[in-house]
Amino acid sequence: MTFPSDTEAHRFDALQSAIYASDDRFRLFNSDPDFRQGLTAELDRLLDGRSVLSLDVFDTLLLRDDSSELTRFVEFGQRIHDFLGSNAAVEREPAAVDIFLARYLGTKVSYRAGRRVQGCREGSLTEIYRTLIRLLDLPVTVDELVDLELECEAERLTPNGAIVDYARQHLDRGGKVLLLTDMYMHASQVRSLLGKLGIEADLTANLISSADTKVSKASGLLFAIAEESLGLPADEFLHVGDSLRGDFSQAIARGWKAFHLPIPRTAILRRREDHLRTEQWLSESHGVMTSVAIPG
């Protein structure tokens, strides 16, 4: 549109819009020099002397592929089924779909009935697999199944080159890096996963997971725990993440600086397609539906 001559219009979303519109964020983050330069400049501007660079993990420090959560859960079931098939102690391994559903039931109960802290509940991968093992009466340990899941996850995750490099640079210039994740994986499990993906240990030294704290970024309560763990006030933190609510709005509400790193529209659409394909397969092959949410 045309404005009166003395009128100017401004926007503040150049980077977010570029990411959202991107068809290939792996290329954008890992090998687009202009984008990387712009991102570095913006993070520098927002850091502005702050000592802590706080990073979300999934879809921020690590980039997921375009598979949906539902598909990954089904894959975990298949992977465990194969593992049990090769385990002499297992008389007859359950069908892969039953392992998937037992994991689903374990997830539901972990989020619904788990211990409450400050009115919040969060899931726990350890609880999920403990429940699965009991429901299916399997002669295996929780750690064995968690390791299988982490292996599966690692195959579908890639380090975010631009963010990893920026975090490294921040550490090198004397800053602190903190990882904050709203996830059912406990900190030790996330750390193990990051190790499998080649993320160096000094980047993962400060890592807090909602699976341990039982409060989340989405509730806004995890930020206070982070401040306490590092012994620093809110104005020392810049947080970067993909969740508008958990990583951006709640961080700002707490008095942190924040930068939103959205997931591209095409990636979300591909994940949705993948979700619907798997959902259809579950329905047609096994006659079951689950309440695993469609990516949004």
Next chain:
Amino acid sequence: MASEQRDKQQTDTTNEALRQQIGQELLGPVIQRWLLALHQHVEYFRDADTAFLYCARAGVRIERLYRAFLQGYAGRDNPAGDLFWISRIAVAKGVSQRKPALAHALLAREYWHLPLRDLVTGLLRHQPERLRAMDLDAEELNAHGHNFPGWITVKGPVQREVVDYLQRCGDAFDGYVTDLLQARKRAILIDSGWQGSTQSLLHHAYPDREWYGLYFGRILTAHHDPSIVPDVVGLMFESQGYDPAVPESAFAVHRHIIEVLLEPNGPSIEEIPFGFSLDTAMRLVEQNKDEDLDAEDDWMYLAVMRYLDENTGLSISEIMRRHQQAMPELARLILHPSRQEAIAFYAKPRSADFGKSLKVPVLIQPAANAEEGPDEQGSQQGDDAESRIERSLWPQGQIALEYEGGVARDLQMRVSGLTTDAAYFDPTGTAQADALQAVPELPDFERPVVAIVTRTKNRPVLLKRAAESVARQTFGDYVWVIVNDGGDAEPVRQVIAACPIDRRRIVFVSNRVSLGMEAASNVGIRASGSEFIVIHDDDDSWDPGFLAKTVSFLRGSRGRRYGGVITQSTYVSEEIRGDKVIEHGRWPYQDWVRNVQIAEMACGNFFPPIAFVYRRELYDAVGGYNEALPVLGDWFFNLEFLLQADIGVIVEPLAFYHHRDTGGSRTGLYANSVIGGVSKHEEFAAIARNEFLRRHGNNNAAASVVLGHAMGDIRSRFDRMPERIREGGMAPSGDSGGGWPGRSGSKAGADMDAIDRYWVAAEINRIVASRQGGLFGGSKVKPVSPDSSWEDILRALRALRERIATQPNFDESRYLSENPDVADGVDRNTVLCAYAHYVMFGRAEGRRRPGK
């Protein structure tokens, strides 16, 4: 006779076949799925610190069903846990020493309208010696049960006996709980449902333990305990009514299926099986343990047991598949049963607990076909279909017994909350249909649903609050356009930098030189693309649900006919001191508005921009805000808008219209245009009216503006009424149309008559204008002058034969209660309303005019 027998045999055969089908294909798979969910939670919680307690009486059958479920299931053969031999009344007795207020309130609620005598007898009905020792004919026991909490504190002979009994119950219950739980910290109650009232009592009485509840479903009523809700787990559904997206929630409209299925044929355990009452309680316990099953009354339980026995060892996926296949049909059967299905589904009446002996019918036999029906106990002399539907525990089933075909289906829809009277004649659908939308599409940031335009100029304190108001919206698909109209841009940038709004949803437009309010609106609107538009000035704010509700209205079946919608508003009085906003009060603003008429709008604007969401196509059709008007542009826009389309009203105060109307904020930087610019408003009200007439001089609707001015003139006379008759603390009108004060009233009797006369004259003229859409063209009734006599005004009113709005200071309820003959007339529709009666007859008859 032989023919009747044949008919009966045929009916019995059909019933049997239907029950077989329901048990095997529907109830069996659904109950098995519930038992899988129970098992899932038991296995999650199972550790040395946790006790699982199956709460009698339902727990007796739950434990048996769970045992049957586990046969052939991997890992466990027997259910973990113990039976907890309690009832709600036993727990109320048991915790009455630890938490007397809670226990007494519960007892009082259960016997609210019954005599205290019944309550005492109910409490002690297994203690005949105590009862014999009491004077149950005492007058005091005639009082209602809701007096129990106070009554029990009086040291009378009956009270002493009750208190002594409750003390002993408290000791026994402490012993029972300790014996069951030992050192375990966590207790999981397993029961049928629904809102954890027993769990609540235990949670408060024994706070050193953690109490969780695993129920078939969770249904919260007004009496639920919010502090325990997160630990009240509905395994199959958590809902207050039927939600089509969750077919299991059909049980919320007929939970008695589950209760009847799980209720053993034994008495309620009203005594505590420990200490002094052990023997008495155990007699009750044994009757439940050794219940006799009846093929007719217990057919559901027997069918489910048979299903579990015949389908042991199913995989998780097979259990889930069968359940997901069965549940929609079972939901259909609960919500829309045919007559035959309703009869087949009937099992036995519910027995009341809490010391009462009565049976409550699930379905009531209509008298006309009494022989084939389910329950003859429920019938009462003089029953009609409506009263039976009201009294039955399964109204959908009762409707099936009473009516057939489309009538039955429609009534079933209504009692299930799936349609409303308002939707009945609406061909476009219902609110329920609106709610059943598919997965929402991903947002298109170039074309958001709503453009929110905020005009600001050097008021960062207020702009920050506006940003918070926008950020709090539960509806997120918007673009926020901030128009800095000639102020310093930097503070605006700082507010934007600190706000928690998605950066893709912010556009900042800065005018180096102020263009004026209306031009600023136009610039902001044209800098965005959207389906809807709303002006959110920097000094106003919203309830978090404002956008969600207005957008939902305009996109829903009801709103499609409207070009825009307003919500009701709240007037907020405040001042700015330094960087702080000091609020002085808030009250409803123009809360009489129920609809928006051109003639009404012609009197003056009666809603603020912050309350108005409208379609962009209407903005384009109107041609934008009139930039020639320095004030009142919104009023002029609304008039133009109403020539194009209607405006709906959401009768809920979701917009906050802030005014710096006290202290130093009345004028200067933080002044409102309606407070700081009063003289401008007066001047431009005339200019705006004239401009509107020039534009639309040949349009009939324009005539409404002339009439509107006349109405406004009448109303302005309220303004000129002596100050002494005004209400104290009346809100400034904040009206940007000029000339219409808030419709507050007065309590001064002598002048009230003049106010009524002006009011009725204004109402007559409003009705005349709205009837013809032109200047009195098609009406036989002519407008009246505010100076007309009562005689002339009433003559016009009688000729109109239409209901008038009630003068706000007139108390309708009190008038009706003081004049039963009028109330009777209103009920029978022979009197239009209380106020109409007063002005037409009451005042002449010398009846009192009750004010508010």
